[in-house]
Amino acid sequence: MAADVHKKKGWEVPNGSLAPGDGQHAERSESPTPGLAQGTEPGAGQEGAMFVHTRSYEDLTSPEDGAAAARSPEERRGEPAEPTSMEQISKDFSELSTQLTGMALDLEEEMRQSKEGKLEPSPQTTHRDSVLSGKEEEDVTMDAWRMHRKHVFVLSEAGKPVYSRYGSEEALSSTMGVMMALVSFLEAEKNAIRSIHAGTALGGNGMWGLMACLAVLLPWATLAVPRGRLVAGGRGCSLAPPCSPGEPGLQVCPRPSRGTPSQADGYKVVFVRRSPLVLVAVARTRQSEQEIAHELLYIYYQILSLLTWTQLNHIFQQKQNYDLRRLLAGSERITDNLLDLMAHDPSFLMGAVRCLPLAASVRDAVSTSLQQAKAKSLVFSILLSGNQLVSLVRKKDQFLHPIDLHLLFNLISSSSSFREGEAWTPICLPKFNSSGFFHAHISYLEQEMDLCLLLVSTDREDFFTVSDCKRRFQERLRRRGVHHALQEALRTPFYSVAQVGIPDLRHFIYKSKSSGLFTSPEIEAPYVREEEKERLLGLYQYLHSRAHNSSRPLKNIYFTGPRENLLAWVTSAFELYICYSPLGTKAGAISAVNKLMKWIRKEEDRLFILTPQTY
Amino acid sequence: MAQQAMPDTSLGQMRPTYIYKVVLLGSTSVGKSSLAYRYVKNDFKESLPTVGCSFFTQTLNLEVATVRFEIWDTAGQEKYHSVCHLYYRGAHAALLVYDISNKETLNRAKLWLRDLEKEFLPDEIVIALVGNKTDLAAEREVATEEGEEFARTKDLLFMETSAKSNHQVNDIFMAIGELCDSSS
Numbered sequence: 142m143a144a145d146v147h148k149k150k151g152w153e154v155p156n157g158s159l160a161p162g163d164g165q166h167a168e169r170s171e172s173p174t175p176g177l178a179q180g181t182e183p184g185a186g187q188e189g190a191m192f193v194h195t196r197s198y199e200d201l202t203s204p205e206d207g208a209a210a211a212r213s214p215e216e217r218r219g220e221p222a223e224p225t226s227m228e229q230i231s232k233d234f235s236e237l238s239t240q241l242t243g244m245a246l247d248l249e250e251e252m253r254q255s256k257e258g259k260l261e262p263s264p265q266t267t268h269r270d271s272v273l274s275g276k277e278e279e280d281v282t283m284d285a286w287r288m289h290r291k292h293v294f295v296l297s298e299a300g301k302p303v304y305s306r307y308g309s310e311e312a313l314s315s316t317m318g319v320m321m322a323l324v325s326f327l328e329a330e331k332n333a334i335r336s337i338h339a340g341t342a343l344g345g346n347g348m349w350g351l352m353a354c355l356a357v358l359l360p361w362a363t364l365a366v367p368r369g370r371l372v373a374g375g376r377g378c379s380l381a382p383p384c385s386p387g388e389p390g391l392q393v394c395p396r397p398s399r400g401t402p403s404q405a406d407g408y409k410v411v412f413v414r415r416s417p418l419v420l421v422a423v424a425r426t427r428q429s430e431q432e433i434a435h436e437l438l439y440i441y442y443q444i445l446s447l448l449t450w451t452q453l454n455h456i457f458q459q460k461q462n463y464d465l466r467r468l469l470a471g472s473e474r475i476t477d478n479l480l481d482l483m484a485h486d487p488s489f490l491m492g493a494v495r496c497l498p499l500a501a502s503v504r505d506a507v508s509t510s511l512q513q514a515k516a517k518s519l520v521f522s523i524l525l526s527g528n529q530l531v532s533l534v535r536k537k538d539q540f541l542h543p544i545d546l547h548l549l550f551n552l553i554s555s556s557s558s559f560r561e562g563e564a565w566t567p568i569c570l571p572k573f574n575s576s577g578f579f580h581a582h583i584s585y586l587e588q589e590m591d592l593c594l595l596l597v598s599t600d601r602e603d604f605f606t607v608s609d610c611k612r613r614f615q616e617r618l619r620r621r622g623v624h625h626a627l628q629e630a631l632r633t634p635f636y637s638v639a640q641v642g643i644p645d646l647r648h649f650i651y652k653s654k655s656s657g658l659f660t661s662p663e664i665e666a667p668y669v670r671e672e673e674k675e676r677l678l679g680l681y682q683y684l685h686s687r688a689h690n691s692s693r694p695l696k697n698i699y700f701t702g703p704r705e706n707l708l709a710w711v712t713s714a715f716e717l718y719i720c721y722s723p724l725g726t727k728a729g730a731i732s733a734v735n736k737l738m739k740w741i742r743k744e745e746d747r748l749f750i751l752t753p754q755t756y
Numbered sequence: 757m758a759q760q761a762m763p764d765t766s767l768g769q770m771r772p773t774y775i776y777k778v779v780l781l782g783s784t785s786v787g788k789s790s791l792a793y794r795y796v797k798n799d800f801k802e803s804l805p806t807v808g809c810s811f812f813t814q815t816l817n818l819e820v821a822t823v824r825f826e827i828w829d830t831a832g833q834e835k836y837h838s839v840c841h842l843y844y845r846g847a848h849a850a851l852l853v854y855d856i857s858n859k860e861t862l863n864r865a866k867l868w869l870r871d872l873e874k875e876f877l878p879d880e881i882v883i884a885l886v887g888n889k890t891d892l893a894a895e896r897e898v899a900t901e902e903g904e905e906f907a908r909t910k911d912l913l914f915m916e917t918s919a920k921s922n923h924q925v926n927d928i929f930m931a932i933g934e935l936c937d938s939s940s
């Protein structure tokens with residue numbers, strides 16, 4: 142059962158470079174310019190990185206899972222020459238901004254209107270006609286269920302429910318059957334993603350509306366509708382060909398017009414098929430299909446982390462209509478937690494890991510202690526606090542994938558059982574090796590301290606050795622006298638954006654691509670309420686999806702809205718998203734970017750892990 | 757049985773230390789973790805299902821010896837069954853825990869017993885059947901006599917406990933400790 146750490150196919154990268162480039166530190170500039178090569182940007186590790194290189198949405202675009210973990214060669218080669226000065230950037234922004242402001246305003250308006258619950262006919266939108274016009278009778282008892290912003294279902298290919306985010310799977314099994322029929326209908330190839338935009342007629346009626354749509358699509362499918370009469374009228378749906386080759390999302394129905402105020406809320410239905418499972422999201426969020434599909438993949442990986450891909454496939458090969466809920470019983474809360482986390486924590490969107498701000502000397506002492514408390518069977522030693530990384534030491538030549546680390550974060554944050562004793566549990570890191578289990582030793586260092594130690598071993602028999610590593614680590618921490626400093630740092634796990642000293646700057650996310658780490662201040666006023674925080678993340682999501690759109694990626698995006706302005710800047714070395722006051726000018730934003738980059742450079746050894754250790 | 761005798765220099769005399777490996781087995785949410793926590797910390801708090809296995813130790817300084825319990829609190833969820841044998845290998849004692857307010861959990865405990873019988877010879881391991889949650893008297897589904905009777909036919913130690921109200925939790929560990937001792 143021990144995972145084979147030595148042979149990892151997915152790492153045989155075309156360009157032969159497994160380890161992210163050992164940054165050319167000599168060129169670390171004081172004032173970073175956009176011309177920075179990957180590996181020299183602020184936050185880039187000085188002695189290589191800890192993580193496998195990733196690309197946004199890589200799992201969606203790669204045909205096979207195993208091959209996904211590698212750095213995409215085109216990301217290195219295919220980039221057009223970077224602009225080299227702030228003036229150039231400034232020029233780029235002015236060229237792009239007109240167009241994008243328009244787009245953004247459109248989005249902003251949608252957001253505002255959907256929030257207020259009404260929508261004036263907007264002249265500048267040129268959406269095509271509604272595909273479906275029908276009247277469905279509302280099933281009032283389902284109202285609460287429909288109110289949720291994102292439903293997530295997992296089902297087996299045989300149509301058996303596996304997971305439902307809200308409500309019992311039992312009640313939904315008829316719906317599942319219909320979804321299955323749709324999935325097989327839409328399916329051109331395995332492991333594909335399909336999405337449907339369902340607006341107007343569907344919007345008001347959620348699932349039942351969806352089923353109506355499906356009824357039109359699938360006249361032969363049997364619809365079992367417990368309550369409420371469905372009238373799926375209109376002109377019927379037509380299937381459109383895939384938008385463009387290589388584009389994972391396929392819009393089945395064109396987005397309907399948004400003429401009627403009460404029907405403003407559109408649903409997006411996104412399917413991801415990863416044999417033997419099918420994952421479906423019915424979302425009212427403004428995320429792109431790619432983003433929603435990306436989240437569904439996280440759910441898939443989460444299931445793999447409990448069972449392994451091998452076991453999952455074996456089960457369904459033995460028995461096609463196996464009820465997987467039996468095996469997953471008790472893990473629903475882990476999946477629930479993951480979905481909640483993804484709605485709040487930008488880590489998932491960025492595909493990167495956030496570090497606990499910590500003085501470099503303290504972090505180095507922690508890392509060295511961790512490095513010295515090694516054992517033969519250990520592959521990764523990870524110290525984390527909340528969902529932030531404190532230190533990570535890895536076996537030489539072994540790289541962790543950010544997705545795997547996110548899954549570990551989620552596992553730990555969704556279970557209080559690790560608070561007591563020492564846990565020793567089989568765990569699959571699906572991006573590292575989806576066919577085997579590692580054994581993880583999980584424990585908190587101290588009762589009242591939010592500091593969790595994870596020691597990942599290849600040997601399930603090695604509990605006592607690994608447990609002793611923990612003891613030795615703690616011993617060393619004490620002897621190095623960093624315990625107190627660590628405790629201090631834990632008291633302020635987030636920093637304030639005010640530290641940057643840019644008055645109009647409200648928030649930002651900065652990711653160093655070569656290290657796979659990102660930094661971001663605490664979300665502060667005016668984003669106080671949960672909805673406001675989610676709205677901000679929604680704006681970042683929007684910019685991120687625009688920046689990574691597979692058919693037309695954008696490198697600079699300037700977004701103006703009534704409540705805030707945002708700016709996104711994506712280069713081959715880093716990604717930066719800033720949010721600032723709506724009163725700020727674009728010129729102001731650009732100089733803010735300059736200043737912010739300098740600040741990040743100055744603080745990089747506190748905000749990032751620049752010298753990751755290995756054993 | 758496997759135990760280690762070590763000199764305790766502080767007392768200037770040989771005082772043996774006995775290490776007993778105890779494994780807790782049973783369906784999910786019968787209260788295995790709660791029993792372990794009650795025994796080790798003398799406290800009760802709401803807990804979430806165990807992931808994999810939790811390891812606790814409890815050291816008793818008795819007059820004649822030091823006894824160290826190494827407690828392996830396994831996860832009752834089905835997906836972990838395939839790894840459970842890892843945890844009970846080499847155990848000196850096993851607590852088969854069921855929930856007196858849930859009949860099905862007793863049946864499940866009986867299945868665990870069969871697994872143990874495959875792995876161990878009768879004199880290799882001390883096995884106790886433990887009916888937990890006696891504080892839920894109103895919801896009782898398994899009569900005391902039923903558990904008692906089954907334990908007698910299988911020659912198991914038997915006790916009913918409540919981790920919540922601290923009923924006989926210490927007692928059951930003391931009882932297995934004594935049996936481990938006498939069978940060694």
Ligand SMILES: Nc1nc2c(ncn2[C@@H]2O[C@H](COP(=O)(O)OP(=O)(O)OP(=O)(O)O)[C@@H](O)[C@H]2O)c(=O)[nH]1
Nearest residue numbers: 784785786787788789790805806832889918919920
């Ligand atoms: N009333 C009552 N509740 C108890 C008692 N012991 C445990 N519980 C409750 O039963 C639930 C499950 O307890 P756990 O100790 O987590 O159960 P477990 O056997 O460890 O479950 P797994 O780790 O999933 O195998 C929790 O809500 C406990 O609070 C008890 O003696 N009386």
Ligand SMILES: [Mg+2]
Nearest residue numbers: 788789805806
């Ligand atoms: Mg437990």
